[in-house]
Amino acid sequence: MIPTDALTHPTDGAAVTHALVEAAAAAGHAPSIHNTQPWRWRLADNLLDLHIERSRVLEATDPDARLATLSCGAGLHHARVSLAAQGWHVAVTRTPDPGDPDHLARLILDRRVPVELPSLRRLQTVRLRHTDRRPVTGEPVGTADLQAITASVEAEDTWLHMLTPDQVLELAGATDHAQRTEAGETAWQAELAYWTGGTRPAGTGIPDAAIPDRATRTTVPGRTFGHPGDLPISAGRDRAAMFAMLYGRTDDPVSWLRAGEALSAGWLTATELGISLLPFSAPIEMISTRQAMRVIIASTGYPYLVVRLGHFDAAEAGPPHAPRLPTDQIIDRV
Ligand SMILES: Cc1cc2nc3c(=O)[nH]c(=O)nc-3n(C[C@H](O)[C@H](O)[C@H](O)COP(=O)(O)O)c2cc1C
Structure with a gap:
């Protein structure tokens, strides 16, 4: 564990905004059905809201938006991983507004916490994870x-x-x-x-x-x-x-x-x-x-x-990473 006081952690508004922008950017690496990235993040003061982006929901394949919502959940977890690696404890409220079903979650940073080394590793893994559709090898999973x-x-x-x-x-x-x-x-x-x-x-x-x-x-x-x-x-x-x-x-x-x-x-x-x-x-x-x-x-x-x-044969190259939308197309600053 890295002690909190070993790190410089400004807690002013700019630092909070920076942490939330980083979290939404990390969420952009999440997997999504057909790589539709059906999420939109709204940033205001010390909170970050996750909305489903209806224009990228698959009407024929996913009429209830269950797979789009699931994809947004993967993005939400990626955002949580980023905030943990940045040394923030976050309070998450899911479907915070009963009158707005497209508002899936609200994240509020409530306090600084020590950064655990596995949290830093996990954030690195966010960039490594990708979908590989090749058949797997004969080595069983332990x-x-x-x-x-x-x-x-x-x-x-x-x-x-x-x-x-x-x-x-x-x-x-x-x-x-x-x-x-x-x-x-x-x-x-x-x-x-x-x-x-x-x-x-x-x-x-x-x-x-x-x-x-x-x-x-x-x-x-x-x-x-x-x-x-x-x-x-x-x-x-x-x-x-x-x-x-x-x-x-x-x-x-x-x-x-x-x-x-x-x-x-x-x-x-x-x-x-x-x-x-x-x-x-x-x-x-x-x-x-x-x-x-x-x-x-x-x-x-x-x-x-x-x-x-x-498992995959480590000697064989896998597919490249799928593209992602630029962050200014998934984050709105209110
Ligand atoms: C809810 C969900 C369903 C998915 N279903 C399939 C699937 O049926 N077949 C498939 O090959 N990939 C599937 N994927 C993987 C996505 O196509 C993949 O995450 C997306 O293209 C982005 O690529 P990446 O995971 O390499 O970042 C699914 C992903 C999610 C989140």
Whole structure:
């Protein structure tokens, strides 16, 4: 731990503003569905407000905005990571205004705290984490690593269920069904083409360099992007991949926000352990397949997202980082 008095910590308004701008900028590195970055931060005095940006919510793919809210939750967790690394304790109120459902969270800096070295490391991990859609190697994920990832998720009020081999087959069927159904819908196709094609807003969407150059031969089919990308992939079959489901007690925007915070926490932990985490949201996007996912957890809760865990061959280069919007397009100063 770094003692507080070993650091220079001005507590004037300018320092608070600086810390909050840094937090919103760090949040910009968060993962989001199709890299839509559906968040907007409003900065006023000593507080930072998180709003969902409706113009970047996927109307066809995500009509309830559950995946957009989850993405905003990942951004919220990234902001919390940044503030912890800057030595601030932050009070977070989720959905603070019952009259404004798009206002997802309010962050208020309440006091200085010592900076823990793991907090500094975690902030560095924010810039390292990225999505890698290649099949994983045959090396299984160790029990201690799974426990660490599970603990990170559960610290954010979200549960993580490891799928059994039979449940992975059910997941494969549901994912295939969801993707075939979606591919048959014109509005869905147009949305995917927009966020993976050349007309998407600069700094958003999924570049070809992050899209596999052919369909993977894995048990659970990877996301169908409608066109082959430039990411070379092996003929590996993902046999050592583990699949896990984030789920929770309720199915409402606050739970989706918490699930996003949990996704970020679990993904940053996995990255620090050298483990790849890949989200699979297709089975969550359709009501019928979401229901099939719910059966897997014996209807003890509501599924939020499926993730794949595994290892990569460290000798092979992975995809580049997806682009991001400039901070002046995601932060408003009131
Ligand atoms: C809620 C959510 C759902 C996602 N679903 C998928 C998915 O089904 N398939 C996939 O390949 N990537 C998925 N992703 C990963 C995003 O495409 C990725 O985060 C985004 O393109 C930004 O890239 P980065 O994670 O490398 O920063 C998802 C991410 C989030 C937050």
